Amino acid sequence: MPLLSIVVAAYNVDRYIARCLDSLVHQSCNDIEVVVVNDGSTDSTLSIIQQFAASDDRVHIINKHCNEGTHLARKSGVAATHGDYVMFVDGDDELELTSAEVLLQHAIKRDFDILRFGRSVIPESTVSQTEAWATEASFNAVYPQKKGIDIVTSIFSDVTPFRQTWCVIDCVFSGDFVRASFSCMTSGRLGRMQDAYEFFVLASRAHVMLGFPEFHGLRYHFGAGVSGTSMESIDRFQRGQEGMHFSTMAVMQYAGNSENQVLISCSQWFLLAVIGIVGREWCTRLNRDDQLAAVDMLRNTWGDIYTAGIILEPLLPRARYVNSSGRYPDVRDEYVCWTQALQQLDMSECSNSVICNWLEEYRSIAAQIEEREQARLAEQSRREQEQREARRLFKSGTWPRRMLDRYFPEGGWCRRTLRKVACLILRR
Numbered sequence: 001m002p003l004l005s006i007v008v009a010a011y012n013v014d015r016y017i018a019r020c021l022d023s024l025v026h027q028s029c030n031d032i033e034v035v036v037v038n039d040g041s042t043d044s045t046l047s048i049i050q051q052f053a054a055s056d057d058r059v060h061i062i063n064k065h066c067n068e069g070t071h072l073a074r075k076s077g078v079a080a081t082h083g084d085y086v087m088f089v090d091g092d093d094e095l096e097l098t099s100a101e102v103l104l105q106h107a108i109k110r111d112f113d114i115l116r117f118g119r120s121v122i123p124e125s126t127v128s129q130t131e132a133w134a135t136e137a138s139f140n141a142v143y144p145q146k147k148g149i150d151i152v153t154s155i156f157s158d159v160t161p162f163r164q165t166w167c168v169i170d171c172v173f174s175g176d177f178v179r180a181s182f183s184c185m186t187s188g189r190l191g192r193m194q195d196a197y198e199f200f201v202l203a204s205r206a207h208v209m210l211g212f213p214e215f216h217g218l219r220y221h222f223g224a225g226v227s228g229t230s231m232e233s234i235d236r237f238q239r240g241q242e243g244m245h246f247s248t249m250a251v252m253q254y255a256g257n258s259e260n261q262v263l264i265s266c267s268q269w270f271l272l273a274v275i276g277i278v279g280r281e282w283c284t285r286l287n288r289d290d291q292l293a294a295v296d297m298l299r300n301t302w303g304d305i306y307t308a309g310i311i312l313e314p315l316l317p318r319a320r321y322v323n324s325s326g327r328y329p330d331v332r333d334e335y336v337c338w339t340q341a342l343q344q345l346d347m348s349e350c351s352n353s354v355i356c357n358w359l360e361e362y363r364s365i366a367a368q369i370e371e372r373e374q375a376r377l378a379e380q381s382r383r384e385q386e387q388r389e390a391r392r393l394f395k396s397g398t399w400p401r402r403m404l405d406r407y408f409p410e411g412g413w414c415r416r417t418l419r420k421v422a423c424l425i426l427r428r
Helices: 017-025 045-055 070-079 099-107 129-139 149-153 175-183 194-205 234-258 261-285 288-325 334-342 353-391 399-407 413-426
Strands: 004-010 032-039 059-064 085-090 114-123 171-174 208-222
Touching: 004 017, 004 070, 004 099, 017 032, 017 045, 017 059, 017 085, 032 045, 032 070, 045 059, 059 070, 070 085, 070 175, 070 194, 085 099, 085 175, 099 114, 099 208, 114 129, 129 208, 149 194, 149 261, 171 175, 175 194, 194 234, 194 261, 234 261, 234 288, 261 288, 261 353, 288 334, 288 353
Parallel strands: 004 032, 004 085, 032 059, 114 208
Antiparallel strands: 085 171, 114 171
């Protein structure tokens, strides 16, 4: 049996899969097997995989005739592995050529279920080098060893100062542990954030998680797939947020079935974390018109309460900024657009205490902004009235003005006609 099994999930990645597989078959350590799951690709991905399998008997293919999603591809791949250790690689990423050798040397001396290592982040598409460096730093932070329930809370809560990520592609797993864990996972299709569901299950079952961040074994192409921050169409946004909802509900169901209060608490934290992610993507990846059009999509997927949380994710910080600036936003301001989106929702029964607190804070700030604007308008009206009064021939309070107001009331046709005649006579 091989010492290390590498599972590759591949769907329509013909631009990248040769680079990925080339990095695997040329590892400095030969004691590996590569299980590639072609997840119903409609491009030339399968043909490229077959070429690698034909020339290297360590490469094994699982060919799915229809696309089932990355989670089920990994689940099928893990079940076919035989290695003492297992790794996951996405079809658009690659490993350093010494990764297997270095990681195995580190692994065989230690007892663990999960060994997390570092990565190099390569910017793709519209991702800047600065974004890549920041992302790399967050992935490669140094964390202490975690044991038992502290593993899941270190990833799915804020109980620790520095929260770890929920990616499975920068980890080495004990083979028996990961095969048993994946066999317990859902056989339903998931969408985006499926890594989080998988890691939630893995973390909840693990006894020891170690870190090896100083070794950057993964070459992660940031922006090549769904990662990154570029603008996207409303249809793609809809598919993404629906996928995140599927994965979130899978986490909630798993935690609920466990009847473990720590896991349930972590799943509730994760729900709000995903709400925040959807909110940030809603405000940064969609144009203004699509943001408003997407509200009904979000309501159909998440319901009004959690859609409010999605909108409040960007709206609340914007409201704080507008309030602190002391100005009133014009109709083109994001504050106005996002407020219009929030007003579409029925918030009469807010069942989530965190979102209720966000909403209460927003309403308080919005009231302050409106009160300040009303005070400004009243002051402006007062000054304009004073200016008009200063130009009048008959001053307020004098008997001629009282007689004029009595027989020719302000705003009436006679008063307006009299004013026009007076202006012509006095050339005012």
